[in-house]
Amino acid sequence: MFTRHERLKSAYDVVIIGAGGHGLAAAYYLARDHGMTDVAVLDQSYIGGGNTGRNTTIIRSNYLTPDGVKFYDESVRLWRDLSQDFDLNLFYSTRGHFTLAHTDSAMRTMRWRAEVNKHFGVQSEAVDAKTVAEAIPMMDLSCGGHGPPVLGALYHAPGAIARHDAVAWGYGRGADRRGVEIHQETQLLGVELEDHGSGPAVVGVRTNRGRIATRKLLCAVAGSTPGVLAMVGLRSPIHIHPLQAMVSEPLKPWLDPIIVSGSLHIYVSQSARGELVMGASLDPYELHSTRSTLDFAESLSAHLLELFPFLSDVRIVRQWAGMADMTPDFAPIMGKTPVQGFYLDSGWGTWGFKATPVCGKTMSYTVANDQDHPLIRGFAFDRFAHYALTGEKGAASVGH
Amino acid sequence: MKILTCPINGPRPITEFAYGGELREMPDPARATDAEWTDYVFNRNSVPSTKCEWWCHTSSGVWFIAVRDTASDVTLRTFLYARSAGGAP
Ligand SMILES: Cc1cc2nc3c(=O)[nH]c(=O)nc-3n(C[C@H](O)[C@H](O)[C@H](O)COP(=O)(O)OP(=O)(O)OC[C@H]3O[C@@H](n4cnc5c(N)ncnc54)[C@H](O)[C@@H]3O)c2cc1C
Numbered sequence: 480m481f482t483r484h485e486r487l488k489s490a491y492d493v494v495i496i497g498a499g500g501h502g503l504a505a506a507y508y509l510a511r512d513h514g515m516t517d518v519a520v521l522d523q524s525y526i527g528g529g530n531t532g533r534n535t536t537i538i539r540s541n542y543l544t545p546d547g548v549k550f551y552d553e554s555v556r557l558w559r560d561l562s563q564d565f566d567l568n569l570f571y572s573t574r575g576h577f578t579l580a581h582t583d584s585a586m587r588t589m590r591w592r593a594e595v596n597k598h599f600g601v602q603s604e605a606v607d608a609k610t611v612a613e614a615i616p617m618m619d620l621s622c623g624g625h626g627p628p629v630l631g632a633l634y635h636a637p638g639a640i641a642r643h644d645a646v647a648w649g650y651g652r653g654a655d656r657r658g659v660e661i662h663q664e665t666q667l668l669g670v671e672l673e674d675h676g677s678g679p680a681v682v683g684v685r686t687n688r689g690r691i692a693t694r695k696l697l698c699a700v701a702g703s704t705p706g707v708l709a710m711v712g713l714r715s716p717i718h719i720h721p722l723q724a725m726v727s728e729p730l731k732p733w734l735d736p737i738i739v740s741g742s743l744h745i746y747v748s749q750s751a752r753g754e755l756v757m758g759a760s761l762d763p764y765e766l767h768s769t770r771s772t773l774d775f776a777e778s779l780s781a782h783l784l785e786l787f788p789f790l791s792d793v794r795i796v797r798q799w800a801g802m803a804d805m806t807p808d809f810a811p812i813m814g815k816t817p818v819q820g821f822y823l824d825s826g827w828g829t830w831g832f833k834a835t836p837v838c839g840k841t842m843s844y845t846v847a848n849d850q851d852h853p854l855i856r857g858f859a860f861d862r863f864a865h866y867a868l869t870g871e872k873g874a875a876s877v878g879h
Numbered sequence: 880m881k882i883l884t885c886p887i888n889g890p891r892p893i894t895e896f897a898y899g900g901e902l903r904e905m906p907d908p909a910r911a912t913d914a915e916w917t918d919y920v921f922n923r924n925s926v927p928s929t930k931c932e933w934w935c936h937t938s939s940g941v942w943f944i945a946v947r948d949t950a951s952d953v954t955l956r957t958f959l960y961a962r963s964a965g966g967a968p
Binding site for chain 1: 880881893894897898900901913914917918920921922923924925926927932949950951952
């Protein structure tokens, strides 16, 4: 599916670190939309083996801030014809997305999100418990009496899921065919900077397979971002916590929409194969590891059974984790940085899969023009220095 | 089940503890520049390493310091914070 390149060249116009969905999408649009094909994508491991291949693939645009809603809405628009673009089946499946509210204050946040969404033309609706019961008859709205009952939900019709690996493969193959070089098992070890009076600028990178000269370096390494930032002498608010997920054995199709409950800290959807794909909130402390835990599987199962008690006999077949690059405001950190030629696509935490297409679009523009794309201005590296945060926590803390 | 050792209550399941972040020196707010203060408020050292961290045994309310490797999740030592020793453990 991909060309294997025996050797790295000594120089490229652009070097991209990270062959996850984000890095490969940026390479694809650099080649397709900006005519830049002298591009190398490096990955220390294999294509899509990071968070791209570990995520639970929820795609939605029902965010809270105007910056977020506009950005994710553009992504959903791009997703819809990506299978055509790639000539590859991404199993993109529009399911509808319910974020359950168990308290009055949660209902208030749902109304708020619905209003912001509608203002920007995104289909979202605050609905009552009766509507939820009609849409998902198997759900126990009383939560077995163990916690606050379901009072209503935010319903977001465009909510979707897709095949994560195929997204990386589709972007990778498209970039490869247009002349981009993808080098797997190639690790970034250091970044060479020069300062001629106007601040540090990228002039090259060191890898386990040799040195490369380049003046444009895009960093799209999710949970490994702090290490790369240290190589260019930048500090950021990004902190790393594992996010875990698990799947059940395949069941007959019974769950069409995607369900999220912030109060129960769970979310669930049913894949095309019939597996229940389930997740929860972030692990509670910093860890640079993809280990998973029994605590996670137990607590997620217990909460899931409060909504769907009939699942008590269903087996769990796999669990895993990814390293989430979290930010204080639950918005990403994207675009140019204080280091000339060093571009960042990071802070994607638990919510970046859905943004893969729009990140590729906006980062390729930013790299090609050395200018932040208008859609990412709310996500700038220096927003913290100005105390101008883009608060998405209300839309991103459990429902990824 | 992962176990952490509280300096007062001994070994307990990790679910009894809350993580309080890395032990950091607060700059003097009256003297710090805007850049120093912003760095303190937002920025974190998130490169995998062995760190001194605040942890709380929530069932008893004991705050203490753990020296932990954030890559392997191995805790090397735990002890009570001693302010008299100049702050740094
Ligand atoms: C369990 C889980 C569930 C999630 N669920 C959702 C969801 O439902 N919806 C959603 O929108 N998002 C979700 N996310 C978040 C989403 O997965 C990520 O934000 C997104 O996939 C990030 O993609 P990426 O391409 O930036 O990073 P990655 O796919 O992680 O790719 C980064 C790559 O960089 C490489 N790399 C790192 N360091 C180096 C180096 N020094 N040299 C060379 N290569 C390097 C890695 O090997 C890796 O392949 C979830 C995440 C997890 C962990």
